[in-house]
Amino acid sequence: MTEMRVASLASGSKGNAYIVEQDGEALLIDCGLCLKTLRMRLRELLSKSGDGCVPNLCGVLLTHSHSDHAAGLRPLLSKHGVPVYANVMTAEATAIQERIDDSAFVCFENGQSFDVGPFEVSAFSIPHDTSDPVGYLVRGTSVYFHGTDIGMPLDSVGLKLAEADIATLEANHDPVMLRTSGRPPSLIQRIAGPRGHLSNDDAGDLVRRFASPRLSRLALAHLSRDCNAPHLALEAVRSALEEVGRADVLLKVLSQDEATWI
Template sequence: MSFVFCPLFSGSSGNALYVGADDTHLLVDAGMPLKAILAALDGLGVAPQNLRGILVTHEHSDHIRAAGALSRKFNLPVYANEGTWQAMADKLGEVAPRNQRVFTTGQDFYVENLGVAPFAIPHDAAEPVGLALHARGRKVAVATDLGHIQSGWMRAVSGADLLLLEANYDLNMLENSRYPTVLKQRIRGRKGHLSNEDCGKALCALAQSGVRTCVLGHLSRENNLPELAYQTVRDALLAQDVPCGAGFRLDLAWRDRVGERYVIA
């Protein structure tokens, strides 16, 4: 009996997370090439045909790249809300009607042993969500692609035993990057992504709410560095007297390789 979470890939170039409770194995997003996701699952010892489905947060390609192919190849249900289904229908390719599952943002549902609570997030997609996943009285929350700190998603992830939270960009790196101005504005806009600084700010409050482990994720390849994200958030926590190490763990997920396998006890 176990509740396991593992970020397979997390970053602006692609996202796929594994979550499992006993025999219920799920993916949160499948935004990497099929081969990469299959290799990562193999490393975890999870056979793709034993997956119970793919939960999709929103239709951007860094979240859905292999979702259609996985569904077709292994007969997997794809779970998304109505807005996301409409927006991604032509990107996914054919998904069998029986595997098109629709959830409602704000309404909890179960996939076998796992409780799923989708909550709204501010992002420039049709109907983007973060997810809180419940099993065995524990809670894992995933919140990336967050335009700004907002009480709704903060409430939804509070108290999570493990939280994967976005630390997308360093403001200086973004300002000085070669990105066109309009793209810079999109990223730092209210429906773009969360900076390292804002991630640190949010996490100070969330650590007080009972979050015990935070994994920083969805880092930008161009406008961030893992050490910089980690240090910025850690400094913000220490400035608020949140001790990293004792009782609160800060970790990183990786863009291009499988992260830690967490057992939530």
């Protein structure tokens, strides 16, 4: 048995894809990249860790139907007959939007555990402006929390974070940069709203209240290119970790353009 490892292939509004790997089996969380980029990032990742063999893809977990998370599904499925796990509303919305046959989806109920390869997976509700969006807990040799596209730092989300050894958490924007971005007021309202995206401070708030002693690795995800900067996201969450005596947590930011081991 090998230890669970987690990586980002891309993170941000131009496309999201994350990998959880163990025992030569891999789960893809979201598929917002074209197949060419997905393969390129996977090779980049494996060369960073010195691995020779590509893990077997045992399933795709879909968080929600927005195209930055789902636009690469159809090309992936045309080459690899891999099951896509989603709740019913996400499966229905994605099937229509991405022109994918219903039979590609394996539907679950939020909160119910199911097995994929060596992993036990459960989905939890998050507030975001689409039908029934979720985050995931993936249990293998470690417990992995995956939460992006979250409108508010809800306790229900934090309680899932508290179960994790490894976590990916959204830190989308700096509120001042968002307000002064020159974007249309309706878009600013949408992003900052209760069904939009987590700010750096929101991410810090969740971490301050819910990072448990078991949390060892934390990656900040889905950073806005125009309304955030990696050092701002890191500062906000690092100071939250320091406040609760957890400066030892390995903290990093994920990139839109580069594969990163978490």
